[in-house]
Amino acid sequence: MSERLTKCPLCKSGHFLNHQELIDHAVTKESFVICKCTQCQLLFTNPRPEETEIARYYEFPEYFSHNDQSSSLTQFIYNLARKQNIKKKINLIESYKNSGRWLDYGCGTGELLSAAKNRSWKVTGIEPNEKARGLANAKLENKVFQSIEEIRETKKFDVITLFHVIEHIHSLRKTIKSLLKHLKPDGYIIIAVPNPESWDALKYGPFWAGWDVPRHLYHFNKTCIKGLEELFTMKLIDEKPMKMDSFYVSLLSEGYQNQKSLGNFLKGFTSGMRSNIEAKKTNNYSSNIFIFQKR
Ligand SMILES: [Zn+2]
Numbered sequence: 001m002s003e004r005l006t007k008c009p010l011c012k013s014g015h016f017l018n019h020q021e022l023i024d025h026a027v028t029k030e031s032f033v034i035c036k037c038t039q040c041q042l043l044f045t046n047p048r049p050e051e052t053e054i055a056r057y058y059e060f061p062e063y064f065s066h067n068d069q070s071s072s073l074t075q076f077i078y079n080l081a082r083k084q085n086i087k088k089k090i091n092l093i094e095s096y097k098n099s100g101r102w103l104d105y106g107c108g109t110g111e112l113l114s115a116a117k118n119r120s121w122k123v124t125g126i127e128p129n130e131k132a133r134g135l136a137n138a139k140l141e142n143k144v145f146q147s148i149e150e151i152r153e154t155k156k157f158d159v160i161t162l163f164h165v166i167e168h169i170h171s172l173r174k175t176i177k178s179l180l181k182h183l184k185p186d187g188y189i190i191i192a193v194p195n196p197e198s199w200d201a202l203k204y205g206p207f208w209a210g211w212d213v214p215r216h217l218y219h220f221n222k223t224c225i226k227g228l229e230e231l232f233t234m235k236l237i238d239e240k241p242m243k244m245d246s247f248y249v250s251l252l253s254e255g256y257q258n259q260k261s262l263g264n265f266l267k268g269f270t271s272g273m274r275s276n277i278e279a280k281k282t283n284n285y286s287s288n289i290f291i292f293q294k295r
Pocket of ligand 1: 008009010011012013037038039040041042
């Protein structure tokens with residue numbers, strides 16, 4: 001069953017227009033319509049699969065973030081990038097806060113939290129995918145839960161991270177509000193999302209891997225991200241580019257656009273590089289990390 005939204009899932013405005021039709025290149029080849037809210041500029045899939053129906057769209061063997069093994073070259077590159085990213089992410093968090101309680105929402109197989117734990121963070125994870133959660137819990141002494149409701153209300157965190165997660169969440173407003181309730185005063189909420197206005201997004205158009213419909217339910221441009229300040233009790237204090245993402249996204253996009261060939265690697269790499277160079281001028285990197293503080 002699909003669900004037709006009558007209001008913007010972020011700002012609740014009833015004013016939105018059909019924006020683009022996109023295909024699920026990765027799994028089903030089904031097509032989906034993306035709407036654009038005229039109020040907050042959120043792009044959102046509408047109609048969209050209901051939460052209980054979305055699981056089948058994640059069912060393909062190499063859904064990367066839920067798997068520990070490297071079975072293809074693209075996945076090998078993804079895993080390599082992930083390892084480097086973990087170090088970068090921890091350094092970023094520690095530039096704001098040295099230690100304390102860290103909640104990673106959508107923690108996947110738990111690599112980031114595992115590394116954070118080794119640096120004496122008290123870690124908790126949320127992961128709806130059962131298999132990924134099992135792998136994470138094996139590393140993290142059962143500190144990973146299926147949903148936020150399983151964490152007791154009085155438990156507060158210094159840092160809450162959502163790395164490429166928020167675009168997957170059906171109950172968007174409710175989840176952000178409930179996360180803010182679990183954040184200490186002055187705590188940090190860190191949100192990383194793909195950028196639909198990046199150079200690689202414009203270059204690949206409907207083949208851009210960052211669309212990833214229908215798994216990605218939303219796409220946020222910078223205006224939309226800034227708008228979160230007014231919608232929720234938080235302040236945007238900083239943003240950082242994720243420069244590795246442009247390579248990975250370009251590589252995947254080449255695969256969607258062309259037949260699989262070795263030439264895609266060179267083209268994907270070139271596009272990834274170009275995207276980062278262009279973003280130096282426009283500041284529209286392929287993906288960005290936004291750092292919010294509770295107010
Ligand atoms: Zn809106």
